[in-house]
Ligand code: OGA
C-alpha cells in the first residue's frame with residue numbers, strides 16, 4: 001500500500017513529538033478520509049449513537065459531570081469497516097511511531113466526541129490509575145468555520161503552556177502520560193475524532209471509558 005505521507009513529513013512531525021511531547025499537525029486527514037469521517041460522524045449523530053462519556057474504568061461507572069461533559073461513540077474496524085482507510089492511516093502512524101520513537105505499540109482505540117455548548121473537560125492526563133496502556137493521544141478536530149470566540153480550546157498545562165484552537169482537520173498528537181491538558185468550555189457544538197495508541201490492546205468499550 002502507498003503510504004499517505006512521505007517519510008520526511010512523518011520525520012518532521014515525530015521529531016517535534018519527541019522534542020516537545022506534543023505536535024500540532026495541520027490538514028491532517030487526506031481529503032477522501034476526511035469526507036468519510038465527517039459523513040460518518042453525521043450518521044452516528046443522526047442515529048443517536050453518541051452517549052455521555054465516563055471517567056476511569058467500569059468500576060468507577062458513575063458519570064462525573066463535573067469533570068467532563070462530552071458525548072462519545074467508540075469506533076472499531078470490525079463494526080465500521082467503511083472507516084478502513086482511516087484505520088490504515090493510523091496503522092501507518094503507529095508503525096512509524098514504534099520505529100522512530102522506539103515505543104512498543106500494539107493497538108489503538110478511537111472514539112467520536114461531541115461537546116455540546118457549555119461542554120468542557122477539566123485538566124487531566126490520558127493515563128488512568130487503573131489503566132496505563134495509553135501511550136499517545138491523537139485528537140483530530142472536525143469543526144468547520146471555528147473561530148476563537150467559539151471557545152473550546154485545547155489548553156495544554158504541562159510540559160508547555162499553550163492553547164490550541166480546534167479548527168477543521170487540525171490534529172494534535174501528544175504523550176498520554178506527560179501532557180496535562182483540558183478542554184475549555186465550548187460555546188458551540190464541538191466535534192473531534194479522538195484516540196490513543198496503546199501499549200497493549202484492550203477490548204474497546206470493555207472498560208467503559
Ligand atoms: C480527551 C481529550 C481533547 C480535545 O478526550 O481525553 O482530552 O481537544 N480531548 O478534544
Ligand code: MN
Nearest residue numbers: 124125126181
Ligand atoms: Mn484527554
